[in-house]
Amino acid sequence: MADPFQDVDAAGAEFIRLFADSMDQRQSDPKMEKIVADYLARLTFEPSGLTIEVGAGAGAVTRRIAAFAHPTKVVGYEPSQGFVKEAQQRVTGLENLSFEAADGAALPLEDESVDNVVMHTVLSHVVAPSALINEGFRVLKPGGKLVICDVDFSKAALGSFPNDPLDICAKAFVSEFVTDAHIVAKLGPLTSAAGFSVEHFDITSRVITSKEQMLPWVTEATRLMAERGEIGKDLAEALVGEHDRRLRAGQLYGYQAIATYIASK
Numbered sequence: 555m556a557d558p559f560q561d562v563d564a565a566g567a568e569f570i571r572l573f574a575d576s577m578d579q580r581q582s583d584p585k586m587e588k589i590v591a592d593y594l595a596r597l598t599f600e601p602s603g604l605t606i607e608v609g610a611g612a613g614a615v616t617r618r619i620a621a622f623a624h625p626t627k628v629v630g631y632e633p634s635q636g637f638v639k640e641a642q643q644r645v646t647g648l649e650n651l652s653f654e655a656a657d658g659a660a661l662p663l664e665d666e667s668v669d670n671v672v673m674h675t676v677l678s679h680v681v682a683p684s685a686l687i688n689e690g691f692r693v694l695k696p697g698g699k700l701v702i703c704d705v706d707f708s709k710a711a712l713g714s715f716p717n718d719p720l721d722i723c724a725k726a727f728v729s730e731f732v733t734d735a736h737i738v739a740k741l742g743p744l745t746s747a748a749g750f751s752v753e754h755f756d757i758t759s760r761v762i763t764s765k766e767q768m769l770p771w772v773t774e775a776t777r778l779m780a781e782r783g784e785i786g787k788d789l790a791e792a793l794v795g796e797h798d799r800r801l802r803a804g805q806l807y808g809y810q811a812i813a814t815y816i817a818s819k
């Protein structure tokens with residue numbers, strides 16, 4: 555199956571609702587709040603400036619950017635009409651924030667018109683990341699910043715022992731819901747080919763032990779395996795039950811490596 559984040563509207567209303575909530579929940583994790591706050595603190599926001607998020611989804615990160623950067627204008631560009639609708643419904647009291655439908659490879663913006671471009675967990679879901687990075691370079695003013703924050707999905711795990719079946723679910727989720735699990739390793743060559751200079755590159759480890767943040771990794775991976783007839787419904791339910799049991803028992807151990815990469819034009 556192709557990564558559904560490549561064409562979210564085709565994945566349907568249920569997918570949009572599930573992942574709009576899941577991305578809101580992910581961003582409300584204090585670790586994720588700190589990652590976003592740290593990269594925003596490295597940027598400059600002029601009152602009359604423009605900062606954009608490319609691939610804004612339902613706006614979980616865009617709302618944080620707009621609250622931090624106020625009164626700078628912030629626009630979230632997102633190719634999915636369903637996510638744009640969700641994003642617009644989830645905003646309250648941020649008059650400097652708006653959302654528009656647009657592909658990150660063809661932004662409706664003049665050359666050199668933007669101060670900061672943010673791509674937050676987007677490039678791991680696109681087939682041609684260089685097209686988005688080149689477009690970011692085109693719209694940025696000289697000296698403008700590109701922030702890429704992405705999960706190094708090649709390192710993601712949900713295992714507490716060798717051959718842990720929940721870890722197999724996590725690996726299956728990555729192979730079904732991520733386009734390039736190794737994108738973080740490629741950011742240096744991709745951004746320098748576009749003309750950027752790297753300013754900052756760091757990885758933060760995030761453990762998920764007490765929240766349901768990795769539950770969709772198990773429910774979605776097992777649902778697909780069951781739909782294809784690879785496993786039966788009983789095993790799919792048992793694996794979800796095992797996730798819930800570990801969560802209740804304090805035995806859950808999810809791991810993600812989150813990269814923050816900042817480059818200058």
Ligand SMILES: C[S@@+](CC[C@H](N)C(=O)[O-])C[C@H]1O[C@@H](n2cnc3c(N)ncnc32)[C@H](O)[C@@H]1O
Pocket residue numbers: 559560561562577578608609610611612613614615631632633634637656657658659673674675676679680686
């Ligand atoms: C995992 S979501 C992240 C959403 C949001 N940045 C967040 O962190 O809450 C990945 C997003 O990338 C978007 N996306 C996929 N292909 C894209 C493209 N070519 N241009 C811009 N965004 C794209 C998807 O529609 C989806 O909203």
